Amino acid sequence: MSLAEESLTSDVRQHFKVEIERKIFDAAVLGFDSEDNPLRLNNFAFAIRELGRIWLEHLAPKDQIRQCAWFVQSTELREKDGVTRAQRAKFAVQGPLHDEFVRDTLHIDVDTTVKEYTKLIDRLSSFGHDIEKSFGIPPENAEDEAVDALDTFDRLATLITERHESLLSEAADAAKDALADELFGEVQSELDILSTHSTVEGVHLESLTITSIDSKRILFEGDGSVDVRLQYGSDADVARDDGVVSHNSYPIDCKFEADTEHPLEIAITSGSLHINTESFYDDGEEF
DSSP states (O other): GGGOHHHHHHHHTTTTHHHEEEEEHHHHHHHHTTTTOHHHHHHHHHHHHHHHHHHHHHSSSSSHTTTSTTTTSSSSSSSTTTTHHHHHHHHHHHHOOOOHHHHHIIIHHHHHHHHHHHHHHHHHHHHHTTTHHTOOOHHHHHHHHHHHHHHHHHHHHHHHHHHHHHHHHHHHHHHHHHHHHHHSSSSHHHHHSSSSSSEEEEEEEEEEEEEEOOOOEEEEEEEEEEEEEEEESSSHHHTTTTEEEEEEEEEEEEEEETTTEEEEHHHHHHHOOOOOEEEETTTTTTO
């Protein structure tokens, strides 16, 4: 079996976004595929273990982990302000979000995957600590160990993506509600100047992204469109056919924010709502 040709290998590689991570991963796979090297599994295990450390340090900075509400200082570490491997893996998946929210609202089982990952690292370490027992391990056993390692990496990385997508999915409705409350509640100046009576008829949030998340706050950016009824003249003018009514849709973009304790209590960041009405003037709709 060539590990480099396995689809799982390609799947795992895509999770590494930093160049040095991809280089280490490629080198580990290349070394494992050197079937005449009796230390190929030992070398692979060492490289993948260290890659996991580097990867999690990029995804889960120590200072951010220590600010999380769920963080508890381990007394077993040499460094008084250190964090455990499990805490890094947990932060990579759920960030500073509270345990109850991730479990009960996002329905993501973080603990099981974190335990699987830490168990894998211990397993990989054993190939370096007891090299005599694993030296020259039969090819089929070595391949099973390598595939199991990649599979665990893939599950952890996939869970990170799922948490991100689940949070966005849950947040989208709340962000749309906040946007609708803002637009339906008070006519924005950009729309008010377009006609005698400008009325919002519909609000559409077409995309939402997380731009920042720390121990206290989550920041989002979204864009979409607003449907507007433009009336020129009074209601009486319109009834007499002396007024004009038209309908149009204009692009909008906006920033939102929420605190990590209540991630779905989303509010529009003050002054961030922008409505692009350039098409109104470009199309010559002015009356």
